[in-house]
Amino acid sequence: MDKAITVNSVTRRFGEITAVNNLSFDVMSGEIFGLLGPNGAGKTTTIHLITGMLSKHGGTLQVLGFDPHKETRQVHKRIGYIPQETNVYLDLSAVDNLWHHAALYCKDLSNVEERIGDLLNLMNLWERRKNPVGTYSGGMKRRLALARTLLHDPDVIFFDEPTLGVDVQGKHVLWEYIKGQQAQGKTIIISTNDMMEADFLCERLVIIDQGEAIALDTPEILKAELGRDIVNLRTSPAIEDPEGLFEGLNIQAMKRQETDVVRFEVKDAETLVEEIITRVTHGYHLESMRIARPSLDDVFLYHTGRALRD
Amino acid sequence: MNRFRLLLVNEFKLFRTTIPIHIIGIFQPTLMFSLMALILVKPTFDMRVVRPTTPLGEELVSAMHEVGSPIGEKYINPILVDPPSSGNLPGGQVIIVETVDGTPTAVQRFGLIDSNIVKNYRNRLTTAALSLWNTSLAGRSITIEQHPWLSSDIPFAVYFGMAMLPLAAFLAAALIGAFLTAQEFEFNTIMEYRLSPISMFPIIWTRVVRLSLTGLLSAIVLLFTVGIIGGLWPSSLLWASLIFLALAILGGCLGTTVGLLLQSILPSFVIGLAVSFFTWILGSAFGLSAGFGGAYEAVSRWMPNTYAVELLFPLYYRVDIGLSQPAILTLTTACVIMILITTFTYRQKVLKRHR
Numbered sequence: 198m199d200k201a202i203t204v205n206s207v208t209r210r211f212g213e214i215t216a217v218n219n220l221s222f223d224v225m226s227g228e229i230f231g232l233l234g235p236n237g238a239g240k241t242t243t244i245h246l247i248t249g250m251l252s253k254h255g256g257t258l259q260v261l262g263f264d265p266h267k268e269t270r271q272v273h274k275r276i277g278y279i280p281q282e283t284n285v286y287l288d289l290s291a292v293d294n295l296w297h298h299a300a301l302y303c304k305d306l307s308n309v310e311e312r313i314g315d316l317l318n319l320m321n322l323w324e325r326r327k328n329p330v331g332t333y334s335g336g337m338k339r340r341l342a343l344a345r346t347l348l349h350d351p352d353v354i355f356f357d358e359p360t361l362g363v364d365v366q367g368k369h370v371l372w373e374y375i376k377g378q379q380a381q382g383k384t385i386i387i388s389t390n391d392m393m394e395a396d397f398l399c400e401r402l403v404i405i406d407q408g409e410a411i412a413l414d415t416p417e418i419l420k421a422e423l424g425r426d427i428v429n430l431r432t433s434p435a436i437e438d439p440e441g442l443f444e445g446l447n448i449q450a451m452k453r454q455e456t457d458v459v460r461f462e463v464k465d466a467e468t469l470v471e472e473i474i475t476r477v478t479h480g481y482h483l484e485s486m487r488i489a490r491p492s493l494d495d496v497f498l499y500h501t502g503r504a505l506r507d
Numbered sequence: 508m509n510r511f512r513l514l515l516v517n518e519f520k521l522f523r524t525t526i527p528i529h530i531i532g533i534f535q536p537t538l539m540f541s542l543m544a545l546i547l548v549k550p551t552f553d554m555r556v557v558r559p560t561t562p563l564g565e566e567l568v569s570a571m572h573e574v575g576s577p578i579g580e581k582y583i584n585p586i587l588v589d590p591p592s593s594g595n596l597p598g599g600q601v602i603i604v605e606t607v608d609g610t611p612t613a614v615q616r617f618g619l620i621d622s623n624i625v626k627n628y629r630n631r632l633t634t635a636a637l638s639l640w641n642t643s644l645a646g647r648s649i650t651i652e653q654h655p656w657l658s659s660d661i662p663f664a665v666y667f668g669m670a671m672l673p674l675a676a677f678l679a680a681a682l683i684g685a686f687l688t689a690q691e692f693e694f695n696t697i698m699e700y701r702l703s704p705i706s707m708f709p710i711i712w713t714r715v716v717r718l719s720l721t722g723l724l725s726a727i728v729l730l731f732t733v734g735i736i737g738g739l740w741p742s743s744l745l746w747a748s749l750i751f752l753a754l755a756i757l758g759g760c761l762g763t764t765v766g767l768l769l770q771s772i773l774p775s776f777v778i779g780l781a782v783s784f785f786t787w788i789l790g791s792a793f794g795l796s797a798g799f800g801g802a803y804e805a806v807s808r809w810m811p812n813t814y815a816v817e818l819l820f821p822l823y824y825r826v827d828i829g830l831s832q833p834a835i836l837t838l839t840t841a842c843v844i845m846i847l848i849t850t851f852t853y854r855q856k857v858l859k860r861h862r
Contacts, residue, residue, distance in 0.1 A: 250701060252860045266860065273704040284695035301703040301710070 200259075201226040201353055201384040202247060207256035209242055209408075216242040218408040219256070224386060226352075229379050231395045232388040233400030233493060239408040240388035241281065243357050247386075261352060274304075277346030278355045283338040287331035291322050291341050294330060295348055302349035309348070316344040320374065337365025343374060352380065354386040360394060372397055374454055392493040411500045420491045423499055425449065426466035427489045428473070431458045432481040442476055447494055457484075527774035531781055545802060550580040550645040553801045556602045556707035557589045563611050563643075564604035570639040574631070600631065611647065616654045617798070624794075626773025629653065666794070668733035669823050673815035675729040675785040676751040677758035678780070680722035684714070692770035692852035697831055700857055707791055707858060715759050722755025723748060728752065750818045753838040757811050758783065760845035767849075767856045792817040797830070814838050 200222035209217040217239045226229040226239045232240040242353040245251040247258060249265030249272055258265055278380055285294050292313060299309040311384075318322045320340040325333065330341060339359065346354055359375065360368040375398060379385055389395050395402055397417050404412040404419070412419055435457040443451075443461070446469060451461040463469060477483050511531050559565045571583040588601070603614040614634055615627050630649065637687045691697040700710060730747065734740045741747040761782060766775045789803075790796075790812025796804040797817075807813040816835035821827055 248702065250860060269860075272706050273702050276702070278698065278702055280695060282695050284698050286696060287694070289564055298699065301699055301705060 199226045200224070201261055202230075202386070203257070203259040204243070204247065205257045207243075207244055207246055207258060208254050209239075209251060210254050216408050217246065220403075220405070220410050220412055221256075222403045224384060226384050227379065227382055228386065228400045229375065229385045229398050231394045231399030232386065232391075232405055232443075233387075233390065233402050233497075234398075234405035235390055238390075238392075238405045240405055241357055242408075243405070244278070244357055244386070244388055248272070248276060249354060274349075275351055275354065276353045276478055277349070277351035278280075279339075279342045279346055279357065279359065281358045281361055283335070283342050285330050285338055285345070288329055290324045290328060291317060291330060291333075291344075295345055296340060298345045298348050304349075312348060316347055319377075320344045324407075334367070336370060339363055339367070339371055339471045340374065343371070343396065345359045347378070347420075351383070355382045357384060358389055358391075359387055360389075360391065368394070382486065383442060396494055402493075404493075404500065406497070406501050412496060416493060418495065423466055423491045423495060425462040425491065426464070427459060427460065427491065427495075428463055428466050429454070429460050429485075429487040429489070430477060431455075431485040432477060432482065433457060433484055436444075436477070436480065436481060442480075443473070446472065527769060527771075528777055530779050531605045531774075535781055539785070539788075542806070544834055549801075551582065552584050552628060554583050554587045554602060554628065554632070555800065557590050558587045558606070560604070560606050561604065563606075566643050567602075567604050567613060567635065567639050568641070571635045574638050575636045580632060587839075592722075594645060607650065607699045609651070610650050611644070612650045614654060624730070625653075625655075645831070661740065662737060662739075665733065665737040665739045665823070667792075668729070668737055669739075669819050670790075670792045670812070670816050671707055671787070672726050672747070672751065672819060673754045673790070673812040674792075676722035676726040676754040676781060677726035677761075677812070678722075678783040678805075680718040680758035681762035681765075681779040681783050682720045682753040682776060683721055684759045685766045685775035686712070686762075688763045688766025689770055689772040689775040690766075692766075693772055697857060707850070707853055711763075711846075711853055714763060715756060715846065715849070718759030718762065719752055719755040722758055723751050726751035726857070741819065741824055742825060743822055747819060747822055750838075753842055754811060754815050756842045757838075757845050758841075760849040764845075764849050764852045767852045786810045786812050795820065795828070811838060811841055814841075852861055854860050 200223045204220055204222050207220045208215065220239075220243060222230075232243055234240050242251065246253050247260060247265060249269040252266065261275050263271045263275075286297065289297070295313045295316070296309070299306060299313070303309055314323070314436070317326050320343060322337060322341060322344065325337070330338060333341065356375065360371050363371060372394070375385060375387070385398075387394070387398060394423055399416060401413070401415050402419075403410045403457045414422075430436070435453075436459055439451055439453070439461070440448075441461045446463060449462045451459065454460045466473075469484075474483060474486070509762075527670065554569055554571065556571070559568055568585050568587070571585040574583065576583040585602075589775070590603070593828055601616045603616070604614055605614060607614075611631060615629065615632060617628065632651060636651055640649050659724045691700070698705070703710070727748070730741070730744075758779075762779045763773070765778050765782075769778070770777045789806050790810030794808030796813050799807075814837045817828065818831040818838075821831060
């Protein structure tokens with residue numbers, strides 16, 4: 198696969214604050230790439246740097262072979278950007294919003310009407326196409342914003358917090374649309390602090406904290422690199438000495454979560470299930486056992502010592 | 508009490524969120540009063556006197572210097588000028604001292620249309636003539652001739668309405684321009700323009716054209732209202748519309764520029780409103796600025812409305828006041844400059860990469 202975007206040692210400061218510090222990553226053509234990090238980590242700044250809206254204080258950038266700071270118009274022709282706040286004209290209809298976008302972005306206006314119809318159908322907005330956008334739900338507005346971005350057929354789409362403020366059902370609908378765009382060959386970069394979203398959508402992601410990349414890989418590899426599973430046991434009565442009970446199993450981070458629930462981390466929990474059950478059932482009644490894979494929040498916690506939501 | 512103090516301190520700190528509104532709210536009336544006082548409230552009237560060529564004329568000028576109110580303010584400040592060219596609007600009052608049929612005569616030509624102010628000028632001139640008569644004329648008579656510049660009286664309501672036409676065009680374009688532009692920033696729709704690969708010129712031009720047509724519509728509505736109520740219509744609706752368009756372009760550019768700079772709806776709207784009324788009042792709202800002369804005229808020369816009124820006046824009153832060509836040139840230049848300023852501001856605030 199070709200590289201769609203190259204970010205190489207990019208730095209951006211705002212006065213004394215370094216918002217992006219020596220950040221490097223590549224995004225391959227046709228992949229969904231995530232910028233994951235807490236609020237204020239530098240995700241939006243990174244997108245603004247890549248799209249040429251912000252000047253950089255160091256490093257190099259390439260978008261589809263163009264330097265966004267020198268060949269800005271070439272880059273803008275080929276990208277679409279959906280910011281955090283849905284920036285559609287609320288008093289205009291969906292159709293009017295799309296025509297406005299077409300006037301600003303589309304080189305050839307001859308097939309716009311047909312394309313607007315296709316996109317409104319694709320985004321399930323056709324029935325409401327003539328209503329003022331102010332009457333739309335949050336999810337509908339985000340879908341309209343996506344339709345608008347797709348109108349000029351960009352090769353790369355930047356999604357800043359794609360499902361911010363959208364309900365659970367709306368999130369899943371939007372995720373499917375985003376996946377659908379990837380299937381059409383688009384390169385998609387999303388910034389998010391939603392672990393589920395990153396896990397569901399991103400083929401690869403970079404975890405950013407305080408402007409620095411702290412991990413970069415696929416979500417599966419990042420989680421697997423932790424090498425530990427999380428085990429929760431509920432017993433009756435409560436286990437009196439869990440450390441003693443599981444001695445020799447190389448258990449870490451033992452914690453009593455509730456009176457009758459203990460939580461611990463262990464490598465390859467699946468291979469130890471039988472042994473754990475045997476030891477527990479010798480003196481206790483096992484009411485439930487849950488083994489969970491680490492989440493991206495655990496990955497973030499591992500690298501920074503803080504939870505992602507902090 | 509501590510809670511009250513904290514809330515009060517915070518109330519005052521909140522001014523940071525609306526600095527332009529605070530500046531306008533606090534200082535606008537003072538600024539307006541100061542300017543009006545500087546321009547209009549003068550105890551001594553400037554009177555232009557054609558440089559006298561006779562001893563009698565020089566004595567009348569001396570008498571002008573001497574007469575004043577009982578509390579000491581001078582009535583007249585004579586300013587010696589060359590004779591006005593025929594047909595031109597006299598700058599303020601022009602007094603020519605000459606001998607008509609053997610009688611010393613002060614010929615008073617005035618370009619004012621407000622008869623009340625004309626009366627005040629005449630009274631003060633009469634006081635100076637009386638002083639001259641008492642001291643130098645030894646029983647000879649002296650005459651004051653008044654030469655109004657227009658042969659017909661102008662209903663002030665019509666003048667007032669005519670002078671509001673530029674305001675209508677300017678105000679509508681400035682307010683709507685300021686609102687729409689600031690709204691783009693508040694709703695973040697400006698991002699659409701920021702990332703657009705097309706040239707910025709069609710974007711700016713479409714907005715200027717839209718605002719200009721809105722301003723034109725506003726002025727046309729007022730034009731018909733003035734016509735229906737006052738019974739006076741411009742000789743050419745086309746020319747009048749072109750004048751309105753120029754003012755609307757200026758207002759639209761001003762509003763757009765203010766919106767680009769402030770990026771917040773309410774302050775932009777208020778500043779658009781304040782500037783519109785400022786340029787109206789100081790831009791020949793109550794009479795041709797050349798007729799007033801002095802400080803008012805000097806300030807009015809910086810207001811686009813002055814030039815619009817000078818172009819509208821001949822259309823309404825069918826008289827050539829000899830100011831049309833400079834007014835056309837000035838308005839055209841002002842439009843070009845404002846469009847350039849707006850374009851530059853757009854480039855700086857929307858397209859330029861943030862440093």
